[in-house]
Amino acid sequence: MIYPDIVLPRLRYQYCPMCRSELSKQVINDDQIERVCCPQCKWVHFPSNAIGVVILITAGNGIVAILPPKAPLEYPAALPAGHGEYGESPEEAAIREAYEETGFQVEITDLLGWQFNKNLAYPGPMINFFYEAKAIGGSIRDSEEGRVKVFALDNFPAIAPQRGGSRKTMELYLQKINSLNGLMSDE
Template sequence: MIGKFEYCPLCAARLEDRRLDTEDKMRPVCPRCGFIHYDNPTPAAGVVLFSEGQLLLVQRKHEPRVGMWTLPAGFVEAGEEVPACVIRETKEETNIDTEIIRLFGVYSAFDDPRASVILILYLARQIAGELECGDDASDAGFFDLDNLPKDIAFRAHRAALADIKKQVVRGLL
């Protein structure tokens, strides 16, 4: 079977791999109700936030990649605007209240075992709140760009950190 479902999530019939008339691609299709499993990537959103030249990172408390570091980020909830997700996740993980400045960048990653992910990062500034590690993180802190933790979880975050460093060098951040 291709895709992550073996059975139809709507009617529980066994899915079959079929080539749709409209596409040159195999997809799992339900022979009973016609459900098509597209397996689209899952959007996640996170923050690029500096304080006195140091970048905010959090340490993962839960699998996958427990103990490794990322930018504060999380999956976008149904019905939630992406910037609101950034503000919510930053507050939950670091207790910092933020104000969005602008979109920083968008990254695709295929190395998260939970889903293929599109990570949407916003640049934000701190407007209130003291840094305090939240329930979802085992640690949180501000780091100099030339002294970041070595163990960064997920390709999307590593790519983003490389872009952040480049932009700082060029005076764009």
């Protein structure tokens, strides 16, 4: 069985997980999409896209940053982020990741945007959701992701180019703030 490169190796089934028959590719629906399926028991492999979340947390008069231990000095910061667990909504994932990585209990205040990335090596194609949240409880604590610190917006450290989700979330947040400031100056 030949899989496209985009399919992660762990998802490249050769044999049916139900009856152990050799799998084949067939068009089985009117959509004309070739799918991996079992000719014996009719099991069909429907791999799904991964879900990721990035959270910009406001706490007091600042924004919560994670300072990863191996981050380059010129790009020391990241925002809390992670993968959605099986059966977890993106909002639930954002709330959980925020707590796990910062110690803050949060309330989602805005969906700043989303983005589909088809060509990620790991975990494969991913839909990222970019959230704004406010701290409503808990207390700041470091995590395995790094030290956690709150910075004023105008003093927020640089985010590394490879941290695309953190950069995109900050960009969307700044667009929102600038848009709101523009509306207030028009009044």
